Structure formats: C-alpha cells, structure tokens
Amino acid sequence: KQEVxxxxxxxxVPEGENLVLNCSFTDSAIYNLQWFRQDPGxxxxxxxxxxxxxxxQTSGRLNASLDKSSGRSTLYIAASQPGDSATYLCxxxxxxxxxxxxxxxxxxxxx
Amino acid sequence: xxxxxQHPSRVICKSGTSVKIECRSLDFQxxxxxxxxxxxxxxxxLMATSNEGSKATYEQGVEKDKFLINHASLTLxxxxxxxxxxxxxxxxxxxxRDLKAGSSTxxxxxxxxxxxxxx
Numbered sequence: 001k002q003e004v005x006x007x008x009x010x011x012x013v014p015e016g017e018n019l020v021l022n023c024s025f026t027d028s029a030i031y032n033l034q035w036f037r038q039d040p041g042x043x044x045x046x047x048x049x050x051x052x053x054x055x056x057q058t059s060g061r062l063n064a065s066l067d068k069s070s071g072r073s074t075l076y077i078a079a080s081q082p083g084d085s086a087t088y089l090c091x092x093x094x095x096x097x098x099x100x101x102x103x104x105x106x107x108x109x110x111x
Numbered sequence: 112x113x114x115x116x117q118h119p120s121r122v123i124c125k126s127g128t129s130v131k132i133e134c135r136s137l138d139f140q141x142x143x144x145x146x147x148x149x150x151x152x153x154x155x156x157l158m159a160t161s162n163e164g165s166k167a168t169y170e171q172g173v174e175k176d177k178f179l180i181n182h183a184s185l186t187l188x189x190x191x192x193x194x195x196x197x198x199x200x201x202x203x204x205x206x207x208r209d210l211k212a213g214s215s216t217x218x219x220x221x222x223x224x225x226x227x228x229x230x
Contacts, residue, residue, distance in 0.1 A: 004154075036221075043117075043204055043223035044155075089154065098145055099206070099219060101154040 002027045002094050006102035013080055014110050021075040021105045023090030028068050034099065035064050035075050036089040044089065048075070080109045113139050115207045117222035124195055125230055132190045132225045134205030140185035141207035145219070146178075149202040161188045195229045202226055 003026040013019055023033070032051045036044040048057045048064040050073070056065040063076040077084060087106045091099040114137040124130050134144055142163050147155040159169045159180050167180035179191040188207075192199055204224040 041202075041226065044221040046221070049218070091155075093219075098157045098160055099155075100157075101147075103152075103154040 002030075002092055002100040004090060004092055004100050004102040006088075006090050006105050008105060009103065010106040010108075012108040012110065015080060015082060017080050017109075018076070018078050019080055019107075021077070021088050021090075021107070023073040023075070023102055025071045025073075025092045025100070027092075027094060028071050029094065030068065031093045031095070033064075033066055033073050034091045034093070035062075035073075036091060038087045038089055038104070040087075047088075077107075080107075082109045082111050085109050113137075113207075113209050113218070113220045115141075115205065115220045115222040117203075117205055117225050119225060120223060121226045121228075123228045123230065126196055127194055129191055129193045130195055130227060132192075132203055132205075132227075134188045134190070134207065134222050136186045136207040136209070136220070139207070139209045141188075141209065142185060143208040144182060144188040145206045145208070146180060146188075146190050147204045147206070149204060149224075155204060158190075192227065195227070197229045200227055200229045 005024045007022045034049045035047045050057050050066040061078040066073045085108050087104040089104045090102045116135045118133045144161045146158045149155045158173045159167045161167045161180045161182040163182045169175045182188040202224050205222045206219040
C-alpha cells in the first residue's frame with residue numbers, strides 16, 4: 001500500500017524567504033505526483049502535476065521536482081508571501097487512478 | 112480549466128438522519144469519480160471509487176451500506192450518508208477524472224468540499 005509522508009508538518013517563515021517542502025512515497029510505481037494547496041475549510045487547488053517521466057515542473061514562484069527512483073519530491077517556493085499561507089498537500093497517483101495523499105505541511109508566512 | 116461542483120457546501124443534521132451530497136462535473140464527462148473524507152488536521156482518505164453505470168468500489172473499512180454512492184450519469188455522482196452519527200462529521204470532497212480521447216494522461220479535478228456536521 002502506497003504511503004505518502006510530508007515533512008515538515010508545519011512551517012513558519014518570514015516573508016521573502018525561499019522554502020522547501022518535502023514529500024516521500026514508498027512505492028515508486030506511480031503515474032504522477034501532484035502538489036495541492038488547501039486553504040482552511042476549503043477544497044483543493046492544484047498547483048503542479050509531474051508525470052512519472054518528468055523530473056520537474058515550474059509555475060511562477062513554484063518549482064516541484066520528482067525523483068521517482070528514490071521516492072521523493074520537493075516543492076520549492078521562492079520569495080514567500082503571506083498569501084502563500086495554507087496547507088500544502090502532496091498526492092501520488094498509482095494504478096487504480098485514485099490519489100494517495102500525505103498529511104500536508106501547514107505553512108505560515110508572516111509579514 | 113475543468114470545474115467540479117459540490118452541493119451543499121455545508122450541512123448540519125441531527126443524528127440518525129440521512130444526508131445526500133452531490134458532485135457534478137460541469138464542463139466535461141467523468142466516467143470515474145472519487146469520494147474522499149478529511150478529518151481535522153488529517154489528510155484526505157479515499158472512501159470509494161465511483162464508475163458511471165456500475166457499483167462503486169469501496170476502500171477497506173468503509174461501510175458500503177452506510178455510504179451509498181450512485182453514479183447514474185457521466186456528470187453526476189451522489190454520496191448519501193445514511194443514519195448519520197456525530198463520528199461521521201467530516202469534510203467530504205469529490206474528484207472527477209477527465210480522460211481526454213487520444214491522450215495518454217488524465218487529470219483529476221476536485222470539488223470544493225462539503226462540511227458535514229452531525230449533532
């Protein structure tokens with residue numbers, strides 16, 4: 001059974017800092033990996049999707065990397081802003097098409 | 112991008128009553144929809160996979176008689192929580208799979224979620 005772990009569970013940084021969120025998974029046989037943002041009491045916003053054949057994806061200040069062989073992904077956020085405060089979820093898609101989610105990293109960016 | 116809606120966004124009910132949650136894909140056809148549940152400070156846990164026109168596949172530990180899923184059309188799946196109890200209070204999120212013809216990849220789109228509170 002695929003297990004997805006995210007470290008750290010919570011992170012607080014001052015505005016302007018660059019930061020890295022980590023995600024690891026136990027079964028490397030994945031179709032893709034996706035990073036989501038979830039605001040309190042809200043649904044999910046997809047940030048980046050990396051196919052299993054890709055190494056990284058970029059969108060604005062966000063960059064996600066994937067090392068399938070080692071079962072790791074990182075989400076890099078450049079020049080963090082208070083509006084980036086949210087919970088970031090990593091999810092891995094395995095055969096069967098459902099997504100396996102980590103517990104998330106709760107990010108607080110202080111002004 | 113593709114849009115998935117859920118209704119209602121929030122519901123409060125008494126213990127013992129049943130609650131129906133709708134999940135709709137608004138601009139694409141979804142042969143497969145997924146239902147997730149999220150408890151406070153926990154991650155999303157898959158409850159069941161719903162395929163249009165067939166019975167849903169439930170994850171281990173999820174009672175199929177308590178969580179009734181119907182996927183009668185390519186744009187609508189419903190989750191009915193029967194005889195709800197306070198421990199069923201949670202955030203329920205659906206997702207819909209958009210498989211484009213001729214594409215080797217597909218994407219899941221998530222609804223905004225439904226907050227269920229059982230008193």
